[in-house]
Amino acid sequence: MNYEKIVNSITEKIYELEPSLLERFGEKGKEKCREDNHHHMKHLETAYELDQPAFFIDYAVWLEGILTKHGMNSQHLIDNFEIIQAVLADSMDSDEKREKFHLYLAEAITVLKGEHVKGGA
DSSP: OOOHHHHHHHHHHHHHHOTHHHHHHHHHHHHHHHHHHHHHHHHHHHHHHHTOHHHHHHHHHHHHHHHHHTTOOHHHHHHHHHHHHHHHHHHOSOHHHHHHHHHHHHHHHHHHTTOSOTTOO
């Protein structure tokens, strides 16, 4: 599936909600944001195809580790995932896929917020 239109909507929404990003990072930062959201969509698609929500959750946790090492915080990623949920609610034709993507994103957000049991049972 071509997610270009969805990714562009997500990116525009992020910059609409946080206009200072354009001042801080310029067009290069906006392009990086698009790239990142393409990665998010590819990982959602793969999790859907595998019927494995853990695939996306593991990606989110891995990405959070990278982002925090570069000075960002978990809330940036959580906000991004919430924006994806909002855009997908209006953009996807397949009810089943939209619902699964929403679920995968919600589960990842829960983990990123630390609302899970760390270290297993």
